[in-house]
Amino acid sequence: MTEETTAVSEQAAALQGEPVSVALTGASGAQYGLRLIECLVAVGRPVYVMISRAAQVVIATETDVKIPSDVERAQQKLTGLYGAVPGQIRVFSRDNWFAPVASGSGSPSATVVCPCSTGSLSAFAVGASDNLIERAVDVALKERRKLILVPREAPYSEIHLEHMLKLTRMGAVVIPASPGFYHKPDSVEAMIDFVVARILDQLGIDQQLMPRWGSER
Template sequence: MTEHTPQVRTINLAFTGASGAQYGLRLLQCLVAAGCRVNVMISRAAQVVIATETDLKLPGTPPAMQETLTNWAQAEPGQVLVFGREDWFAPPASGSGERAPLVVCPCSTGTLSALATGASNNLIERAGDVALKERRPLILVPREAPFSEVHLENMLKLTRMGAVIMPASPGFYHRPASVQDLVDFVVARLLDHLGISQDLMPRWGEARAEQKRSG
């Protein structure tokens, strides 16, 4: 009998220049901890945001970024792969590449516009275009307020194409005690949509169901 090695899930994760780098970085940590392989794409603006909002300082080249993120996320060698903005041979750049979900977290309104209009001027935009045309899961996490009519039209257009728009709007019914709790709320919802087990946040109704089972 042939033994089958469990297939490792691959997730494509893009960081763009919106505020909210903490959401994407926490998601990367959780994906690594879940044993996923993560293809990472980081825009130039995202590098600036990450340096502004966190203590993580990313070097300028994809190989150096890959080493830094691998160490930071405590990933296995080869588990986190970083691709440059014009690396057209990266797996997310083609429909014949691995069929993996794409999460853009955080997602700038500029990226929303590019995806809604079919622009493919860099790898992130091309990866989104591929996800849409191949009907792959595409989750976009904007963090903007207020939304203009253009933003809302782009989100509606992308929703109709099959994308999931998940604004970084944490809830409060879990009574967060820290900023990390707020970040984890959003990341837990992302993991749920990706079908990845998570224990960051209890699901709605779990406590009530447990009471009924035990009572």
């Protein structure tokens, strides 16, 4: 075994906990999903990433990050961008039905759709499963696993609200991308971290992005 192979093996062994699936769909707020991936990598969690076609457009529009459409290149891009160890981030295409997230026997214990478009909400609510993101959510629901949806829309129609209510009753946790201001954010990044902190709390992952309520008093 070469020194390089040994180093890679040691880095992989340092990863902690089960993988977390993160899906980015076509709603505004790509920064929330990218920041979540960054934070998960920082605490040593393996991350399964799915990016819809619409999300690729949103990422290119809202951020300076350019995610290649090719899966391998996208994986290399995110790995380098967030300093992940080799294999820590795995990117899956929309039609990869052999991905772990496509089956209850391989899917991780937590799935986050961030941001979650209202179109995706609709597909999730009816169990469409027409692509890997929809199938991953369907698996999370049927297996009664942690599912976090982060919608970003304004205003919400009755259809959107009905879908959120339906999915909540199925066991999903809905965290609208609605940052608070009681922590007196002084930057866009601080507002993003407010929402990401709430997601990490729901995942049971220790975070230092936001102080606990009352901890500063």
